[in-house]
Amino acid sequence: MTTFNLTLSEPSAFILMGIPGLEAAHIWIGIPFCACYVISLLGNFTVLFIVGKEETLHKPMYLLLCMLALTDIGMSTSIIPKALCIFWFNMKGITVGGCLTQMFFVHMLSIMYSAILVAMAFDRYIAICNPLRYTTILTHARTSNLGLVCLTRAVLFTFPGILLLVRLQFCGNHIIPNTFCDHVAVAKLSCGDITVNKAYGLVIALVVIGLDLMLNALSYGLILRAVLKISSKKSHQKALNTCTAHLCVMLLFYSSGLFSSFTYRFGQGIAPHVHILLANLYFIIPPMLNPIIYGVKTKELRDKVRTHLQKVITCGHQFYTFVTPFFLAGLLGSRPHSQGG
Template structure:
Protein backbone atom coordinates (compact mmCIF):
# COMPACT_ATOMS: atom_id res chain seq x y z
CA UNK A 1 0.00 0.00 0.00
CA UNK A 2 1.27 3.49 -0.91
CA UNK A 3 2.50 5.47 2.05
CA UNK A 4 4.49 8.55 2.92
CA UNK A 5 6.95 9.16 5.74
CA UNK A 6 6.55 11.98 8.22
CA UNK A 7 10.16 13.03 7.78
CA UNK A 8 9.98 13.43 4.01
CA UNK A 9 9.42 16.71 2.17
CA UNK A 10 6.36 17.77 0.23
CA UNK A 11 3.99 15.93 2.54
CA UNK A 12 0.30 15.66 1.69
CA UNK A 13 -2.16 16.85 4.28
CA UNK A 14 -4.21 14.86 6.74
CA UNK A 15 -8.00 14.98 6.54
CA UNK A 16 -9.92 15.64 9.76
CA UNK A 17 -13.36 14.27 9.00
CA UNK A 18 -15.21 16.05 11.81
CA UNK A 19 -17.97 14.18 13.62
CA UNK A 20 -18.28 11.01 11.57
CA UNK A 21 -21.89 10.07 10.91
CA UNK A 22 -23.20 13.55 11.68
CA UNK A 23 -21.60 15.48 8.83
CA UNK A 24 -24.99 16.81 7.70
CA UNK A 25 -25.53 18.34 11.15
CA UNK A 26 -22.16 20.08 11.41
CA UNK A 27 -23.70 23.55 11.13
CA UNK A 28 -26.13 22.84 13.95
CA UNK A 29 -23.44 21.21 16.09
CA UNK A 30 -21.28 24.30 15.63
CA UNK A 31 -23.82 26.40 17.57
CA UNK A 32 -23.20 24.81 21.01
CA UNK A 33 -19.49 24.44 20.19
CA UNK A 34 -19.06 28.16 19.47
CA UNK A 35 -21.30 29.15 22.39
CA UNK A 36 -19.32 27.02 24.84
CA UNK A 37 -16.05 28.40 23.48
CA UNK A 38 -17.18 32.02 23.90
CA UNK A 39 -18.23 31.27 27.49
CA UNK A 40 -14.87 29.56 28.13
CA UNK A 41 -12.90 32.56 26.88
CA UNK A 42 -15.14 35.10 28.61
CA UNK A 43 -15.28 33.36 31.98
CA UNK A 44 -11.60 32.50 32.21
CA UNK A 45 -10.36 35.87 30.93
CA UNK A 46 -12.63 37.66 33.42
CA UNK A 47 -11.12 35.54 36.20
CA UNK A 48 -7.58 36.34 35.01
CA UNK A 49 -8.40 40.05 34.69
CA UNK A 50 -9.99 40.36 38.14
CA UNK A 51 -7.19 38.47 39.91
CA UNK A 52 -4.51 40.52 38.13
CA UNK A 53 -6.20 43.82 39.05
CA UNK A 54 -7.02 43.08 42.69
CA UNK A 55 -4.04 43.05 45.06
CA UNK A 56 -6.15 41.33 47.71
CA UNK A 57 -6.49 38.32 45.40
CA UNK A 58 -2.75 37.87 44.95
CA UNK A 59 -2.82 34.74 47.10
CA UNK A 60 -1.82 31.12 46.42
CA UNK A 61 -5.40 29.90 45.89
CA UNK A 62 -6.14 32.56 43.28
CA UNK A 63 -2.80 32.04 41.55
CA UNK A 64 -3.80 28.39 41.19
CA UNK A 65 -7.16 29.46 39.76
CA UNK A 66 -5.28 31.55 37.18
CA UNK A 67 -3.14 28.54 36.26
CA UNK A 68 -6.27 26.43 35.91
CA UNK A 69 -7.85 29.12 33.72
CA UNK A 70 -4.79 29.26 31.44
CA UNK A 71 -4.80 25.48 30.96
CA UNK A 72 -8.56 25.55 30.26
CA UNK A 73 -8.09 28.24 27.61
CA UNK A 74 -5.14 26.35 26.14
CA UNK A 75 -6.95 22.99 25.91
CA UNK A 76 -10.08 24.39 24.28
CA UNK A 77 -8.16 26.69 21.92
CA UNK A 78 -6.05 23.75 20.74
CA UNK A 79 -9.20 22.08 19.41
CA UNK A 80 -12.22 24.36 18.94
CA UNK A 81 -11.01 26.84 16.24
CA UNK A 82 -10.07 23.99 13.87
CA UNK A 83 -13.32 22.16 14.66
CA UNK A 84 -15.32 25.28 13.80
CA UNK A 85 -13.41 25.62 10.51
CA UNK A 86 -14.52 22.07 9.69
CA UNK A 87 -18.14 22.73 10.69
CA UNK A 88 -18.52 26.14 9.03
CA UNK A 89 -16.29 26.06 5.96
CA UNK A 90 -15.47 22.39 5.40
CA UNK A 91 -11.76 23.08 5.90
CA UNK A 92 -10.83 19.51 6.80
CA UNK A 93 -7.19 19.53 5.74
CA UNK A 94 -4.37 19.97 8.22
CA UNK A 95 -0.65 19.63 7.58
CA UNK A 96 1.23 16.85 9.29
CA UNK A 97 3.27 19.35 11.31
CA UNK A 98 0.07 21.18 12.20
CA UNK A 99 -1.51 17.92 13.34
CA UNK A 100 1.45 16.97 15.53
CA UNK A 101 1.64 20.51 16.92
CA UNK A 102 -2.05 20.45 17.82
CA UNK A 103 -1.58 17.09 19.51
CA UNK A 104 1.40 18.32 21.52
CA UNK A 105 -0.28 21.46 22.86
CA UNK A 106 -3.58 19.70 23.59
CA UNK A 107 -1.98 16.99 25.72
CA UNK A 108 0.60 19.32 27.22
CA UNK A 109 -2.14 21.60 28.53
CA UNK A 110 -4.15 18.58 29.71
CA UNK A 111 -1.23 17.16 31.72
CA UNK A 112 -0.47 20.61 33.16
CA UNK A 113 -4.16 20.93 34.10
CA UNK A 114 -3.91 17.67 36.03
CA UNK A 115 -0.78 18.91 37.82
CA UNK A 116 -2.59 22.10 38.86
CA UNK A 117 -5.42 20.01 40.36
CA UNK A 118 -2.82 18.11 42.41
CA UNK A 119 -1.31 21.36 43.69
CA UNK A 120 -4.80 22.61 44.54
CA UNK A 121 -5.43 19.43 46.55
CA UNK A 122 -2.19 20.06 48.45
CA UNK A 123 -3.29 23.67 48.98
CA UNK A 124 -6.58 22.47 50.54
CA UNK A 125 -4.69 19.96 52.70
CA UNK A 126 -2.42 22.64 54.16
CA UNK A 127 -5.32 25.09 54.61
CA UNK A 128 -7.31 22.56 56.66
CA UNK A 129 -4.67 20.41 58.35
CA UNK A 130 -2.01 23.03 59.09
CA UNK A 131 -3.72 26.45 58.82
CA UNK A 132 -1.28 28.26 61.12
CA UNK A 133 1.64 27.50 58.80
CA UNK A 134 -0.30 28.00 55.55
CA UNK A 135 1.24 31.40 54.79
CA UNK A 136 4.78 30.11 55.28
CA UNK A 137 4.37 26.78 53.50
CA UNK A 138 2.45 28.01 50.44
CA UNK A 139 3.91 31.33 49.39
CA UNK A 140 3.17 32.87 46.00
CA UNK A 141 6.69 32.15 44.77
CA UNK A 142 6.41 28.51 45.84
CA UNK A 143 3.09 28.15 44.02
CA UNK A 144 4.67 29.58 40.85
CA UNK A 145 7.59 27.14 41.15
CA UNK A 146 5.20 24.20 41.60
CA UNK A 147 3.24 25.37 38.55
CA UNK A 148 6.43 25.59 36.49
CA UNK A 149 7.39 22.09 37.63
CA UNK A 150 3.99 20.86 36.44
CA UNK A 151 4.52 22.55 33.07
CA UNK A 152 8.02 21.09 32.67
CA UNK A 153 6.71 17.63 33.58
CA UNK A 154 3.99 18.00 30.94
CA UNK A 155 6.45 19.03 28.22
CA UNK A 156 8.83 16.17 29.03
CA UNK A 157 6.01 13.61 29.07
CA UNK A 158 4.23 14.77 25.92
CA UNK A 159 7.12 15.76 23.65
CA UNK A 160 7.96 12.11 22.79
CA UNK A 161 4.43 11.59 21.37
CA UNK A 162 4.89 13.65 18.18
CA UNK A 163 8.56 12.68 17.95
CA UNK A 164 7.72 8.96 17.99
CA UNK A 165 5.00 9.49 15.38
CA UNK A 166 7.36 11.30 13.01
CA UNK A 167 9.38 8.13 12.52
CA UNK A 168 6.35 6.26 11.12
CA UNK A 169 5.02 6.33 7.55
CA UNK A 170 1.34 7.16 7.07
CA UNK A 171 -1.23 5.96 4.58
CA UNK A 172 -1.09 7.83 1.28
CA UNK A 173 -4.52 9.43 1.93
CA UNK A 174 -4.71 9.63 5.71
CA UNK A 175 -8.14 10.40 7.16
CA UNK A 176 -8.75 10.91 10.88
CA UNK A 177 -12.35 10.29 11.92
CA UNK A 178 -12.30 13.07 14.48
CA UNK A 179 -12.39 16.84 14.88
CA UNK A 180 -8.81 17.00 16.16
CA UNK A 181 -5.56 15.04 16.08
CA UNK A 182 -6.10 12.60 18.90
CA UNK A 183 -3.01 10.49 19.55
CA UNK A 184 -4.57 7.07 19.07
CA UNK A 185 -6.36 8.31 15.92
CA UNK A 186 -3.03 9.34 14.37
CA UNK A 187 -1.53 6.01 15.39
CA UNK A 188 -4.34 4.22 13.54
CA UNK A 189 -3.45 5.92 10.24
CA UNK A 190 0.22 5.04 10.67
CA UNK A 191 1.92 2.09 9.00
CA UNK A 192 4.63 -0.06 10.49
CA UNK A 193 5.10 -1.16 14.07
CA UNK A 194 3.06 1.13 16.32
CA UNK A 195 3.52 -0.86 19.53
CA UNK A 196 5.94 1.71 20.99
CA UNK A 197 3.50 4.53 20.28
CA UNK A 198 0.53 2.68 21.76
CA UNK A 199 2.51 1.58 24.80
CA UNK A 200 3.88 5.05 25.48
CA UNK A 201 0.42 6.60 25.14
CA UNK A 202 -0.95 4.09 27.64
CA UNK A 203 1.99 4.64 29.99
CA UNK A 204 1.38 8.40 30.01
CA UNK A 205 -2.29 7.87 30.84
CA UNK A 206 -1.63 5.37 33.61
CA UNK A 207 1.42 7.05 35.15
CA UNK A 208 0.25 10.66 34.86
CA UNK A 209 -3.44 10.32 35.73
CA UNK A 210 -2.87 7.38 38.08
CA UNK A 211 -0.13 9.16 40.04
CA UNK A 212 -2.07 12.43 40.18
CA UNK A 213 -5.23 10.69 41.41
CA UNK A 214 -3.20 8.86 44.09
CA UNK A 215 -1.71 12.16 45.31
CA UNK A 216 -5.13 13.83 45.32
CA UNK A 217 -6.65 10.84 47.12
CA UNK A 218 -3.85 10.95 49.71
CA UNK A 219 -4.46 14.67 50.31
CA UNK A 220 -8.19 14.16 50.80
CA UNK A 221 -7.60 11.10 52.97
CA UNK A 222 -5.52 13.25 55.33
CA UNK A 223 -8.12 16.01 55.16
CA UNK A 224 -10.93 13.60 56.09
CA UNK A 225 -8.87 12.21 58.97
CA UNK A 226 -8.21 15.74 60.30
CA UNK A 227 -11.88 16.74 59.94
CA UNK A 228 -13.11 13.64 61.77
CA UNK A 229 -10.95 14.59 64.73
CA UNK A 230 -12.86 17.85 65.06
CA UNK A 231 -16.00 17.58 67.16
CA UNK A 232 -17.61 20.83 66.01
CA UNK A 233 -20.23 20.40 63.27
CA UNK A 234 -19.65 24.00 62.25
CA UNK A 235 -15.97 23.21 61.63
CA UNK A 236 -16.98 20.15 59.61
CA UNK A 237 -19.21 22.30 57.42
CA UNK A 238 -16.52 24.94 56.98
CA UNK A 239 -13.96 22.33 55.93
CA UNK A 240 -16.45 20.81 53.48
CA UNK A 241 -17.20 24.21 51.94
CA UNK A 242 -13.46 24.82 51.57
CA UNK A 243 -13.08 21.69 49.43
CA UNK A 244 -16.39 21.62 47.53
CA UNK A 245 -15.31 23.68 44.53
CA UNK A 246 -12.09 21.71 44.03
CA UNK A 247 -13.91 18.38 44.33
CA UNK A 248 -16.47 19.47 41.69
CA UNK A 249 -13.76 20.63 39.29
CA UNK A 250 -11.74 17.47 39.88
CA UNK A 251 -14.74 15.20 39.21
CA UNK A 252 -15.61 17.09 36.02
CA UNK A 253 -12.02 16.87 34.79
CA UNK A 254 -11.13 13.25 35.52
CA UNK A 255 -14.43 11.40 35.11
CA UNK A 256 -15.05 12.30 31.42
CA UNK A 257 -11.36 11.78 30.61
CA UNK A 258 -11.27 8.29 32.10
CA UNK A 259 -14.59 7.38 30.47
CA UNK A 260 -13.36 8.63 27.08
CA UNK A 261 -10.04 6.78 27.47
CA UNK A 262 -11.86 3.51 28.22
CA UNK A 263 -14.23 3.96 25.26
CA UNK A 264 -11.30 4.80 23.02
CA UNK A 265 -9.52 1.54 23.74
CA UNK A 266 -12.32 -0.89 24.52
CA UNK A 267 -15.52 0.60 23.06
CA UNK A 268 -15.03 -0.29 19.40
CA UNK A 269 -18.68 -1.36 19.16
CA UNK A 270 -19.97 2.13 19.94
CA UNK A 271 -20.96 4.56 17.18
CA UNK A 272 -18.06 6.79 16.13
CA UNK A 273 -19.97 10.03 16.67
CA UNK A 274 -20.65 9.11 20.31
CA UNK A 275 -16.95 8.84 21.11
CA UNK A 276 -16.12 12.03 19.14
CA UNK A 277 -18.85 14.08 20.83
CA UNK A 278 -17.83 12.87 24.29
CA UNK A 279 -14.16 13.62 23.58
CA UNK A 280 -15.05 17.16 22.51
CA UNK A 281 -17.43 17.77 25.42
CA UNK A 282 -14.63 16.74 27.77
CA UNK A 283 -12.60 19.66 26.38
CA UNK A 284 -15.51 22.12 26.43
CA UNK A 285 -17.74 21.58 29.46
CA UNK A 286 -15.18 21.54 32.34
CA UNK A 287 -13.30 24.67 31.09
CA UNK A 288 -16.67 26.41 30.72
CA UNK A 289 -17.91 25.50 34.20
CA UNK A 290 -14.67 25.82 36.21
CA UNK A 291 -14.68 29.65 36.55
CA UNK A 292 -18.43 29.59 37.21
CA UNK A 293 -18.03 27.05 40.04
CA UNK A 294 -15.21 28.96 41.69
CA UNK A 295 -17.02 32.25 41.15
CA UNK A 296 -20.08 30.90 42.97
CA UNK A 297 -18.26 29.03 45.75
CA UNK A 298 -15.54 31.62 46.50
CA UNK A 299 -17.11 34.69 48.13
CA UNK A 300 -14.00 36.84 47.84
CA UNK A 301 -13.76 36.23 44.09
CA UNK A 302 -17.52 36.58 43.62
CA UNK A 303 -17.50 40.00 45.32
CA UNK A 304 -14.61 41.28 43.18
CA UNK A 305 -16.22 40.07 39.95
CA UNK A 306 -19.45 41.75 41.04
CA UNK A 307 -17.59 45.00 41.65
CA UNK A 308 -16.21 45.09 38.11
CA UNK A 309 -19.52 43.97 36.63
CA UNK A 310 -21.37 46.83 38.33
CA UNK A 311 -18.94 49.33 36.79
CA UNK A 312 -19.83 48.20 33.26
Protein backbone atom coordinates in the same frame (compact mmCIF):
# COMPACT_ATOMS: atom_id res chain seq x y z
CA MET B 1 22.66 9.91 15.97
CA THR B 2 19.14 8.57 15.46
CA THR B 3 17.39 9.81 12.36
CA PHE B 4 13.62 10.15 12.28
CA ASN B 5 11.96 9.04 9.08
CA LEU B 6 8.84 11.15 8.75
CA THR B 7 7.84 10.43 5.17
CA LEU B 8 5.16 13.06 4.88
CA SER B 9 5.68 14.06 1.30
CA GLU B 10 2.80 11.64 1.02
CA PRO B 11 0.69 12.97 2.61
CA SER B 12 1.84 16.60 2.84
CA ALA B 13 -1.24 17.35 4.92
CA PHE B 14 -3.95 15.56 6.86
CA ILE B 15 -7.71 15.82 6.48
CA LEU B 16 -9.81 16.20 9.62
CA MET B 17 -13.27 14.83 8.88
CA GLY B 18 -15.05 16.30 11.89
CA ILE B 19 -17.64 13.90 13.32
CA PRO B 20 -18.12 10.96 10.92
CA GLY B 21 -21.75 10.04 10.43
CA LEU B 22 -23.00 13.46 11.51
CA GLU B 23 -21.72 15.52 8.58
CA ALA B 24 -25.23 16.75 7.76
CA ALA B 25 -25.55 18.20 11.25
CA HIS B 26 -22.12 19.84 11.36
CA ILE B 27 -23.52 23.36 11.06
CA TRP B 28 -25.88 22.80 14.00
CA ILE B 29 -23.26 21.02 16.10
CA GLY B 30 -20.99 24.03 15.66
CA ILE B 31 -23.48 26.31 17.47
CA PRO B 32 -23.17 24.71 20.95
CA PHE B 33 -19.42 24.30 20.37
CA CYS B 34 -19.13 28.03 19.71
CA ALA B 35 -21.38 28.92 22.66
CA CYS B 36 -19.29 26.77 25.02
CA TYR B 37 -16.10 28.38 23.71
CA VAL B 38 -17.41 31.93 24.22
CA ILE B 39 -18.61 31.10 27.74
CA SER B 40 -15.23 29.47 28.51
CA LEU B 41 -13.28 32.51 27.32
CA LEU B 42 -15.52 34.98 29.16
CA GLY B 43 -15.44 32.98 32.39
CA ASN B 44 -11.72 32.26 32.47
CA PHE B 45 -10.66 35.75 31.39
CA THR B 46 -12.96 37.13 34.10
CA VAL B 47 -11.16 35.00 36.68
CA LEU B 48 -7.77 36.22 35.42
CA PHE B 49 -8.94 39.85 35.43
CA ILE B 50 -10.49 39.75 38.91
CA VAL B 51 -7.53 37.99 40.52
CA GLY B 52 -5.06 40.28 38.77
CA LYS B 53 -7.00 43.40 39.74
CA GLU B 54 -7.65 42.58 43.40
CA GLU B 55 -4.56 42.47 45.61
CA THR B 56 -6.54 40.69 48.33
CA LEU B 57 -6.79 37.70 45.97
CA HIS B 58 -3.05 37.44 45.41
CA LYS B 59 -2.91 34.21 47.39
CA PRO B 60 -1.60 30.76 46.41
CA MET B 61 -5.14 29.38 46.00
CA TYR B 62 -6.09 32.07 43.48
CA LEU B 63 -2.72 32.02 41.72
CA LEU B 64 -3.24 28.29 41.11
CA LEU B 65 -6.77 29.08 39.96
CA CYS B 66 -5.27 31.50 37.40
CA MET B 67 -2.96 28.74 36.18
CA LEU B 68 -6.02 26.51 35.78
CA ALA B 69 -7.84 29.29 33.90
CA LEU B 70 -4.90 29.72 31.50
CA THR B 71 -4.85 25.96 30.93
CA ASP B 72 -8.60 26.01 30.31
CA ILE B 73 -8.19 28.74 27.70
CA GLY B 74 -5.37 26.83 26.01
CA MET B 75 -7.28 23.53 25.98
CA SER B 76 -10.43 24.94 24.44
CA THR B 77 -8.50 27.14 21.99
CA SER B 78 -6.42 24.20 20.75
CA ILE B 79 -9.61 22.33 19.78
CA ILE B 80 -12.64 24.52 19.11
CA PRO B 81 -11.50 27.10 16.49
CA LYS B 82 -10.35 24.34 14.11
CA ALA B 83 -13.51 22.33 14.83
CA LEU B 84 -15.65 25.36 13.93
CA CYS B 85 -13.70 25.79 10.68
CA ILE B 86 -14.58 22.18 9.84
CA PHE B 87 -18.23 22.49 10.85
CA TRP B 88 -19.03 25.84 9.27
CA PHE B 89 -16.52 26.40 6.45
CA ASN B 90 -15.57 22.83 5.48
CA MET B 91 -11.88 23.72 6.07
CA LYS B 92 -10.75 20.18 6.83
CA GLY B 93 -7.11 20.34 5.80
CA ILE B 94 -4.30 20.72 8.33
CA THR B 95 -0.59 20.71 7.62
CA VAL B 96 1.63 18.07 9.15
CA GLY B 97 3.37 20.68 11.27
CA GLY B 98 0.02 22.10 12.34
CA CYS B 99 -1.25 18.64 13.23
CA LEU B 100 1.78 17.79 15.35
CA THR B 101 1.67 21.21 17.03
CA GLN B 102 -2.03 20.85 17.84
CA MET B 103 -1.43 17.33 19.15
CA PHE B 104 1.41 18.53 21.37
CA PHE B 105 -0.66 21.28 22.97
CA VAL B 106 -3.77 19.13 23.34
CA HIS B 107 -1.95 16.39 25.26
CA MET B 108 0.46 18.70 27.09
CA LEU B 109 -2.31 20.94 28.41
CA SER B 110 -4.37 17.93 29.45
CA ILE B 111 -1.47 16.54 31.51
CA MET B 112 -0.73 19.99 32.95
CA TYR B 113 -4.39 20.38 33.89
CA SER B 114 -4.22 17.21 35.96
CA ALA B 115 -1.00 18.35 37.66
CA ILE B 116 -2.54 21.71 38.59
CA LEU B 117 -5.45 19.89 40.23
CA VAL B 118 -2.89 18.01 42.35
CA ALA B 119 -1.22 21.30 43.29
CA MET B 120 -4.59 22.75 44.25
CA ALA B 121 -5.35 19.72 46.42
CA PHE B 122 -1.98 20.22 48.14
CA ASP B 123 -2.87 23.89 48.69
CA ARG B 124 -6.15 22.90 50.39
CA TYR B 125 -4.32 20.32 52.50
CA ILE B 126 -1.88 22.94 53.84
CA ALA B 127 -4.66 25.50 54.37
CA ILE B 128 -6.80 23.13 56.44
CA CYS B 129 -4.29 20.78 58.10
CA ASN B 130 -1.54 23.34 58.80
CA PRO B 131 -3.16 26.79 58.59
CA LEU B 132 -0.66 28.59 60.84
CA ARG B 133 2.21 27.79 58.47
CA TYR B 134 0.22 28.25 55.25
CA THR B 135 1.77 31.57 54.25
CA THR B 136 5.30 30.41 55.05
CA ILE B 137 4.99 27.07 53.23
CA LEU B 138 3.17 28.30 50.12
CA THR B 139 4.89 31.54 49.29
CA HIS B 140 4.40 33.22 45.91
CA ALA B 141 7.79 31.92 44.78
CA ARG B 142 6.96 28.33 45.72
CA THR B 143 3.55 28.59 44.07
CA SER B 144 5.24 29.79 40.87
CA ASN B 145 7.70 26.89 41.13
CA LEU B 146 4.75 24.49 41.48
CA GLY B 147 3.37 25.85 38.23
CA LEU B 148 6.75 25.46 36.55
CA VAL B 149 6.99 21.84 37.74
CA CYS B 150 3.51 21.14 36.33
CA LEU B 151 4.52 22.61 32.97
CA THR B 152 7.86 20.76 32.85
CA ARG B 153 6.24 17.43 33.68
CA ALA B 154 3.61 17.94 31.00
CA VAL B 155 6.21 18.73 28.32
CA LEU B 156 8.41 15.76 29.31
CA PHE B 157 5.47 13.34 29.16
CA THR B 158 4.14 14.71 25.86
CA PHE B 159 7.30 15.15 23.79
CA PRO B 160 8.18 11.41 23.46
CA GLY B 161 4.77 10.82 21.88
CA ILE B 162 5.62 13.29 19.12
CA LEU B 163 8.95 11.55 18.53
CA LEU B 164 7.19 8.18 18.31
CA LEU B 165 5.01 9.58 15.54
CA VAL B 166 7.95 11.13 13.72
CA ARG B 167 9.59 7.72 13.33
CA LEU B 168 6.54 6.28 11.52
CA GLN B 169 6.02 6.02 7.78
CA PHE B 170 2.75 7.27 6.33
CA CYS B 171 1.81 5.56 3.09
CA GLY B 172 -1.41 6.80 1.54
CA ASN B 173 -4.31 7.32 3.88
CA HIS B 174 -4.30 10.79 5.39
CA ILE B 175 -7.89 11.12 6.61
CA ILE B 176 -8.36 11.53 10.38
CA PRO B 177 -11.92 10.76 11.55
CA ASN B 178 -11.87 13.44 14.23
CA THR B 179 -12.03 17.20 14.77
CA PHE B 180 -8.45 17.36 16.06
CA CYS B 181 -5.16 15.49 15.80
CA ASP B 182 -5.00 12.81 18.47
CA HIS B 183 -1.91 10.64 18.99
CA VAL B 184 -3.60 7.27 18.40
CA ALA B 185 -5.75 8.57 15.52
CA VAL B 186 -2.69 9.85 13.63
CA ALA B 187 -0.67 6.73 14.43
CA LYS B 188 -3.38 4.55 12.89
CA LEU B 189 -2.72 6.22 9.52
CA SER B 190 0.76 4.72 9.44
CA CYS B 191 1.54 1.61 7.43
CA GLY B 192 4.07 0.51 10.06
CA ASP B 193 3.84 -1.12 13.47
CA ILE B 194 2.18 1.19 16.00
CA THR B 195 2.19 -1.16 18.99
CA VAL B 196 4.64 1.11 20.82
CA ASN B 197 2.48 4.17 20.12
CA LYS B 198 -0.64 2.49 21.49
CA ALA B 199 1.23 1.24 24.56
CA TYR B 200 2.75 4.67 25.16
CA GLY B 201 -0.64 6.41 24.98
CA LEU B 202 -2.24 3.93 27.37
CA VAL B 203 0.67 3.96 29.84
CA ILE B 204 0.77 7.75 29.93
CA ALA B 205 -2.98 7.91 30.51
CA LEU B 206 -2.83 5.35 33.32
CA VAL B 207 0.34 6.70 34.95
CA VAL B 208 -0.64 10.37 34.81
CA ILE B 209 -4.27 9.95 35.79
CA GLY B 210 -3.55 7.09 38.20
CA LEU B 211 -0.71 8.90 39.98
CA ASP B 212 -2.56 12.21 40.14
CA LEU B 213 -5.75 10.58 41.37
CA MET B 214 -3.77 8.81 44.10
CA LEU B 215 -2.14 12.09 45.22
CA ASN B 216 -5.50 13.86 45.18
CA ALA B 217 -7.08 11.05 47.18
CA LEU B 218 -4.21 11.18 49.70
CA SER B 219 -4.59 14.95 50.13
CA TYR B 220 -8.33 14.77 50.64
CA GLY B 221 -8.03 11.74 52.91
CA LEU B 222 -5.76 13.78 55.20
CA ILE B 223 -8.10 16.78 54.88
CA LEU B 224 -11.10 14.65 55.86
CA ARG B 225 -9.25 13.25 58.86
CA ALA B 226 -8.36 16.78 60.00
CA VAL B 227 -11.90 18.07 59.46
CA LEU B 228 -13.43 15.23 61.50
CA LYS B 229 -11.28 16.33 64.45
CA ILE B 230 -12.82 19.82 64.39
CA SER B 231 -15.42 20.08 67.16
CA SER B 232 -17.15 23.25 65.94
CA LYS B 233 -19.84 22.53 63.32
CA LYS B 234 -19.42 26.01 61.85
CA SER B 235 -15.68 25.51 61.36
CA HIS B 236 -16.43 22.01 60.12
CA GLN B 237 -18.73 23.36 57.42
CA LYS B 238 -16.36 26.20 56.48
CA ALA B 239 -13.45 23.79 55.97
CA LEU B 240 -15.53 21.51 53.77
CA ASN B 241 -16.89 24.43 51.72
CA THR B 242 -13.37 25.48 50.72
CA CYS B 243 -12.88 22.07 49.10
CA THR B 244 -16.27 21.68 47.42
CA ALA B 245 -15.43 23.61 44.26
CA HIS B 246 -12.15 21.77 43.79
CA LEU B 247 -13.79 18.38 44.27
CA CYS B 248 -16.48 19.26 41.69
CA VAL B 249 -13.81 20.26 39.15
CA MET B 250 -11.79 17.09 39.83
CA LEU B 251 -14.86 14.87 39.41
CA LEU B 252 -15.78 16.61 36.15
CA PHE B 253 -12.28 16.40 34.66
CA TYR B 254 -11.24 12.88 35.65
CA SER B 255 -14.58 11.20 35.04
CA SER B 256 -14.92 12.66 31.53
CA GLY B 257 -11.23 11.99 30.79
CA LEU B 258 -11.28 8.36 31.89
CA PHE B 259 -14.57 7.64 30.17
CA SER B 260 -13.38 9.22 26.91
CA SER B 261 -9.98 7.48 27.03
CA PHE B 262 -11.26 3.96 27.74
CA THR B 263 -14.22 4.09 25.36
CA TYR B 264 -11.87 5.32 22.63
CA ARG B 265 -9.48 2.40 23.16
CA PHE B 266 -11.75 -0.43 24.26
CA GLY B 267 -15.29 0.51 23.30
CA GLN B 268 -15.41 -1.20 19.90
CA GLY B 269 -19.18 -1.58 20.16
CA ILE B 270 -19.74 2.16 20.51
CA ALA B 271 -20.51 4.19 17.37
CA PRO B 272 -17.54 6.26 16.05
CA HIS B 273 -19.38 9.57 16.33
CA VAL B 274 -19.96 8.87 20.04
CA HIS B 275 -16.20 8.44 20.54
CA ILE B 276 -15.51 11.72 18.77
CA LEU B 277 -18.18 13.65 20.67
CA LEU B 278 -16.91 12.32 24.01
CA ALA B 279 -13.33 13.25 23.12
CA ASN B 280 -14.41 16.78 22.21
CA LEU B 281 -16.60 17.24 25.28
CA TYR B 282 -13.61 16.29 27.44
CA PHE B 283 -11.80 19.41 26.17
CA ILE B 284 -14.88 21.66 26.02
CA ILE B 285 -17.06 21.12 29.09
CA PRO B 286 -14.50 21.44 31.96
CA PRO B 287 -13.02 24.76 30.67
CA MET B 288 -16.55 26.14 30.37
CA LEU B 289 -17.81 25.01 33.80
CA ASN B 290 -14.69 25.58 35.93
CA PRO B 291 -14.98 29.38 36.29
CA ILE B 292 -18.72 28.99 36.97
CA ILE B 293 -18.08 26.39 39.69
CA TYR B 294 -15.38 28.46 41.38
CA GLY B 295 -17.43 31.63 41.00
CA VAL B 296 -20.42 30.04 42.72
CA LYS B 297 -18.59 28.06 45.42
CA THR B 298 -15.82 30.54 46.36
CA LYS B 299 -17.39 33.42 48.31
CA GLU B 300 -14.39 35.76 48.14
CA LEU B 301 -14.14 35.45 44.36
CA ARG B 302 -17.93 35.65 43.96
CA ASP B 303 -18.09 38.90 45.94
CA LYS B 304 -15.32 40.49 43.86
CA VAL B 305 -17.02 39.48 40.62
CA ARG B 306 -20.32 40.93 41.84
CA THR B 307 -18.60 44.20 42.80
CA HIS B 308 -16.95 44.61 39.40
CA LEU B 309 -20.15 43.62 37.62
CA GLN B 310 -22.06 46.32 39.51
CA LYS B 311 -19.41 48.85 38.45
CA VAL B 312 -19.78 47.81 34.81
CA ILE B 313 -23.57 48.10 35.01
CA THR B 314 -23.29 51.53 36.65
CA CYS B 315 -20.84 52.76 34.01
CA GLY B 316 -23.09 51.40 31.27
CA HIS B 317 -26.09 53.21 32.73
CA GLN B 318 -24.15 56.48 33.03
CA PHE B 319 -22.95 56.18 29.46
CA TYR B 320 -26.50 55.50 28.27
CA THR B 321 -27.82 58.51 30.22
CA PHE B 322 -25.09 60.74 28.78
CA VAL B 323 -25.40 59.61 25.16
CA THR B 324 -29.19 59.35 24.83
CA PRO B 325 -29.91 63.14 24.77
CA PHE B 326 -27.34 63.69 22.01
CA PHE B 327 -28.71 60.76 20.04
CA LEU B 328 -32.29 62.02 20.32
CA ALA B 329 -31.23 65.58 19.48
CA GLY B 330 -29.49 64.29 16.38
CA LEU B 331 -32.58 62.40 15.26
CA LEU B 332 -34.93 65.33 15.87
CA GLY B 333 -32.55 67.79 14.26
CA SER B 334 -32.24 65.72 11.09
CA ARG B 335 -35.97 65.52 10.37
CA PRO B 336 -36.54 69.05 9.06
CA HIS B 337 -33.48 68.83 6.91
CA SER B 338 -34.63 65.53 5.41
CA GLN B 339 -38.10 66.93 4.72
CA GLY B 340 -36.73 70.03 3.11
CA GLY B 341 -34.55 67.89 0.83
